[in-house]
Amino acid sequence: MSDALKGTSEALYTSDLVFNGVNAVTGDYGQPPLSPRTLARLIRGEPFPQDYREFVDRQRLLSGLTTVEERLTRVTDAQVELRATEDKVRRDELRRKAREWGVYPVKPGAGDPANVADVGWAAVFPAEMHPRLREEIKEALRPLFDLRRTQAGEFFRLYEGGDAYRPGERKDQFLERLGVGPGLVDPREMPFYVLLVGTPAQIPYGFQYQLDVMRGVGRLDFGSDVDAYDRYARAVVAAEVNRSHGGTVPRRAAFFAPMNPGDKATKLSAQYLVQPLYENLSQQTIGNDLALSVPWEVGTPIVGEKLATRVRLEALLGGDPAQTPALLFAACHGLEFPAGHPAQLRQQGALLCQDWPGQGRDVAREHYFAGEDIADSADLQGMIAFFFACYGAGTPELDQFAAQAFKVREKIAPQAFTAALPQQLLAHGALAVLGHVERAWGYSFISPSGQLEHQSFITAMRTLMNGGPVGLATDASFNMRYAEMSSDLSADLEELRWDPSHLDDYELAHRWTANNDARSYVVLGDPAARFTLVQEAAEPKQREDVGTITRSEPRSEPPQVPEPEIQEPEEPAPTEDSAKAGVGTVQFAASQAAAGPSTPLRGQPMPRPWAGAALRPHGHERLATEPATRVAVLDADAAVAFGLGDQFNRLRDSLRSFTDQLATSLGRAAQDIITLDVKTYSTKDIAAVAAALDARNEVDANLRALTRVAFDGDLQVYVPETSAGDRQSGNVDLALWEIHRSMVEEAQHSRARFLATMAELATRLLDSLQIGS
Amino acid sequence: MAASTFTFSGFSTPEELDPLGIWDLVISPVVPYAAGSDDRGLIWRVDHPTSSREAETALLAQRAKVEQWEYSLDAAARRLADLSPVTSYALGFGAPEAELLAQIAALQSPVLSYGLGEAATAAYHEVYEQANALLLQFKRLIHHFARIETATRGVSVALTAVDWTGDYETVWLDGATASDMGLHLEAVRLALESRHALLRLISVVTSGALSLTLKASVPGGQVLLLPAVYNYVRSILKELERQRPSEPVRTGRLGTVEAGYAWNAGPGSGS
Incomplete structure (x- = not known):
């Protein structure tokens, strides 16, 4: 360990711990800084009165900024016991994994986990989703479903209707109901790649975390914006089809890391996460890390003053196609709002740029970049982004921090939701976004002994850069780390009940933080999505137009991805309504007609019985058109x-x-x-x-x-x-x-x-x- | 061994059967259906022949039934939402749909013809009475406190009154055992889940009737369609119940409750 890092590490342990989020209303840290001893007491569930007051008073102060009903949900002893049981299940899973050595995370003999044909693909719908909306979304995702069905064959599943995720179901209940056992994945029981379709209020983050431990899980949540599902499906299909035909996007990686004045969190993430990541990934082979199979252009990190600005981030996110990379890693503060604040759903998790003058200073609109800042014309097709920021991927309804300590969980949002920025990225052609749900702790990549702990980041990024599916990239990194951390923490907490000297406060604080951090990384988008890499492509082609998918020139060699067989749709003759279906529908139909026989989009226009519905708000359209007054x-x-x-x-x-x-x-x-x-x-x-x-x-x-x-x-x-x-x-x-x-x-x-x-x-x-x- | 009995008094339905199929409705002879003058409120009562594992299992099985019933209710609501009387009245629908659509058509007929005969008027009177009775029962369900009683071997061991705002008052018989307490807690859960399920039934029926009113332009509107929609939803639920294979009580649920018993028993009670 370098002296500088050692010094930093020691300073960390003698000072307060800082979360990686900034409250947009107060300009202060979203989570008050805590001493390691205070945090340790909270984790143990043994707070001093002053710990309770400090924490809750702060939360109440924030909550008082808006009016929100029903702010408190109590955590019962039974729920605490349940958590202990879940921890035990996780430990058992790890033990079983150790015994049954094979190609983790699928059972021995199941094949290559990077290959959808071997390990399967599934989509899970929530039972709570309105059937009409579900059918519309399925229709919009049909190009993606067809592609995955062709690749996965008998291992393609749709969990809907009686097999849908039911409200309140835990992962183990869901799997048990479907006859799926714990442990290594057997694709015959349930595929490895699982796409959750719906909001986190319908399919909770907690379920996603736990299912993700042994599977590659992603989430697609555009609410009732059916067009966005449609655009996303076509973008993923276009990317994979182009892969088989020589098309690709520039293999360029970019790092974006503000260092706000006087702000410890961003200083740490820039120096001890972004910089080492850059140094590692800019080398094709290094140590025993996964070697990069194709060369990448890894740009010098965009760090600090005058560089990591909002204007620059906008350019990276489609504002300037020449600067937009295939892989973007951003480490900064994510914006946080009081529960129910009018801007919370639109802007929570927005990335706070160098423009912000630092802690305690007002956060102005021009200081951060939110989903609504993505330009309509932004072309992000083929991009994968990784946001290390509080709430960068989403926000749960209840505070995940206070549960153990107080048995009272504050509502931090009216309901769980997906962050708007990644939603917009996916709706503009991005393949996937990796990000953090809830608060991220910038402290988690440095161990108490001063060691850098960013192997998960390196493994995930290198897997992505080699064209590995995004769900697999996080599986061998963050998910494994979460499983291990959770297992260790669970055992430590149990031991601490009987032996207070088992673990010191600093170590406990670190383990809890790391566990929380690793658990909360999620994939937004199709977990089987991957970069389109072509080794021999000297000059990558231009990005495809997501809005109008056109046929690519066929390669001389056979395609690498099996061609999906599209069933000839039993499409009724076009009606006047379908002719009015809107730009998206018309373009899609036209592009299919042009696609030719070698693409998965060939054949007749996709049947869209709901044509026209996408142009009006979902839900009450019938009420609006029926003659109620009559x-x-x-x-x-x-x-x-x-x-x-x-x-x-x-x-x-x-x-x-x-x-x-x-x-x-x-x-x-x-x-x-x-x-x-x-x-x-x-x-x-x-x-x-x-x-x-x-x-x-x-x-x-x-x-x-x-x-x-x-x-x-x-x-x-x-x-x-x-x-x-x-x-x-x-x-x-x-x-x-x-x-x-x-x-x-x-x-x-x-x-x-x-x-x-x-x-x-x-x-x-x-x-x-x-x-x- | 005799089985536990589940009774529910203070509420009735047109068919004088509990829509959930769990509780035996106790219809007071002095309180005719729809009169609504029984002021004792809603009383759920569970009698166990013994305070035993069988009693516990019976309660859990009934709770699982309520849970399953609610899923079936969701399915019925979806079918109801998909029903469109304006496109076709006869083709492509199952029996419950056909029956409901026929009733809608009958109710619509006066709009087409003002020559209302005696038989038609009588039929209308009957529908009005049914709708009125249903509304009165719905009102009882939300107006009254809930009371849950548990008895073992004929002796009342506990009583819980739950008021409209959710306050609980529980009275235990001196000397009630931990097992008695666990059984009563489960009975309270079962009763309140049953009440919740019935409230959802009302919600589905009223909103379904509203939706069909808008679609079909029935004179008398939503209120007249209440009985028809109620019967339709009941038919769907029965149909789904027939299709469902009998399932054992889920172990997950049992496990949760067993943990609750260990709690209730306290150290060393060995229940």
Whole structure:
């Protein structure tokens, strides 16, 4: 280790730890700096009162900047236990892997994990997705599905309908339901490459992390923007087809790393992540690292003042085609907003550039680059980007940091979401984006002993540069690291319960951070996507036009990628509607017609029964076009004319009464929601209590325990004593206490679910009353 | 050995059967269907012949049934959403769809012809009564507190009242065992999941009726379609239930509950 690095390392351990995110509203760090000792206490779940106050007060201060309902979700002991169980499962998986040596991560004999034909490909849809939207997305992704189906053959799967991901399902539950066992991947059970299609609210990040441990997993989430799915599918297909026909994009890698004044995090990432990465990747062979099979032009890192500016980043991201690389690695602060802030969904995870003057200074719009800054004309086809930044890939709904310590998790967003910047990149032709969900810690690539720990980055980048699938690139790097870290951390935490000296605070802080960091790297895009490399291509061709896919010139040798066989679509004759389907549809059809017999896009235009739907908002299009007002007029007139006026009025009164009841109850609930009371009594005669309740009389029972949960998370708890005799000793009736706690958890869960359903019902009824009155 | 019994009083349906197929509805003879004057509220009661593993398994099986039922409800909602009475009334639909579309067509007929005969008027009266009764029952479901009672060998061991805002009050019989407590906790979960499932049924029926109203221009609108849509959804659920092979209770769920029992038992209780 160099002296400089050693000095830096020591300084790190004697000062506060800094996260890699900046709050866009305050200009301060999103996560308050913590001392290693404080962090260690939080990880252990043994915070001092002042740790709690410091952390939560800060979160409350931030949350107070916007109005967000239902900010707190409690973490129960059962969930903590569940996490421990999941850790054990992970440990078991690792042990099994060690025993069953083979071509990790697929079972021995399954073939080459880089080859989709050997290990298969699947897409998973969420059960919660509206069927109509799902069908539209499937249709939009059809070129990609056809390509993968042809490559994977019998190992191609679509998990939808009864096999879809169901709300709340854990990975092990999902696999068990589908008859898939843990351990090395057997493609006959479930393919290795798995594309999750949907939002992280529909298929949670937690599920993605865990499925990713043993598989190559990516996510495609464009919400209901069906056109974006369509563009992405065509971009990936074009890239792979061009690969077989000699087309490729410039093999150029670029590094972008601001060093904001006085900011420790970006200084560390520039000096100890970006610079060593550059030095490693600019050599075709080095040590025992994976050798690069083709030469790459690795540009000198764009670091610091006057270089790593927003203008420069814009040029790298399609603003200037001459500067846009195939592989971009950016290490900087990701922007963070308070939960529910109007800009959160659009700009959280945006990359903060050198233009920001440093911690505590206002963050101005011109300091960062967000998804909405991608130019419409930007051509990013064939690019893979890697963002080392807080929230660079997405944001979960709940704070992943505080769970162990406080059993209270703050909402950091109204719901989990995918960052807009990578979404825009993918919609403009990028093959994939690797990034971090939640906060990234710039500290995780240096060990407590001062060793650089960026092997995961090197392995992932070299695999990508060799044309390896992006899902495999992260598997042998971050996912392996996560599995190992998680296993070690789990064992350490267990040991620490009995032996506080087992691990010192610094080491524990490091392990927790590294585990969190490695877990949260995700792939956005098709996990089987890869660079289109052609070894003999001296002068790479120009990028293909994503919007209008055209046939490439055939190579003399046979294509490397099997040609997909497109089923001849049973397309009905073009209708007027399909003719109006919009630019995307028309262009796609035209390009297919031009594609010729040797491309996977040959044949007739893809059947798009939903043609035209993409041009209007999804969801309520039928309501907008149907004659609602006409129905309302007919209601009253028809009823009176038929001599049924009284009955009809009575019926309408009933509906009003029902809706009024709902509204009254919801209003009452809104007033009473400040607290939740759970009381536990005991009695000698339950039947007498029931009778008293029926008669609305006073109930004769002894109050034994009371828990009052305030909306802000404060608890008032009165615990039960064993008996009158024991009151002197202050002993607690443990059995009664345990069941009381269970009831508290049940009450919290039940209320949230009940009120959500009631609110939905009320909304629908009020809508119907408006139409029917 | 006798099986556990599950009863639900204070609520009724046109067919006098629990839509979930779990609870035996207790219809009070003094409270005719749709009268809505039973002020005791909604009471779910589980009687176990013994406080045993069989009782626990029975509760878990019923909870799994509720969960499965909710998935089926999703499927029914999707079929309902896909239904289009304006394109074709007869072709290409299964039996439940055909029946619903026929009812819609019948309700639409006055729009086409004002010559309403006596039989048609009577049919309308019946539909109005059914819709009114359904609305009253829906109202009961959201108006009243939930009460859950657990009995073992005929002796009530616990009672939980849950008010509309979610506050819980539980009364335990002195000397209730850890096993009794675990069974009651499961009964509370089952009852509240059942109530939630019924509320979702209402939501699907009302929104489905609204959607069809817009599509089909039925005089009387959403309210008149409520009974027809309700019957349609029930038919779909029955159809899906028939198609589903009987499944054992999932081990994952059991495992969770077993952990809960270990908790409830406390150190050394050995339950």
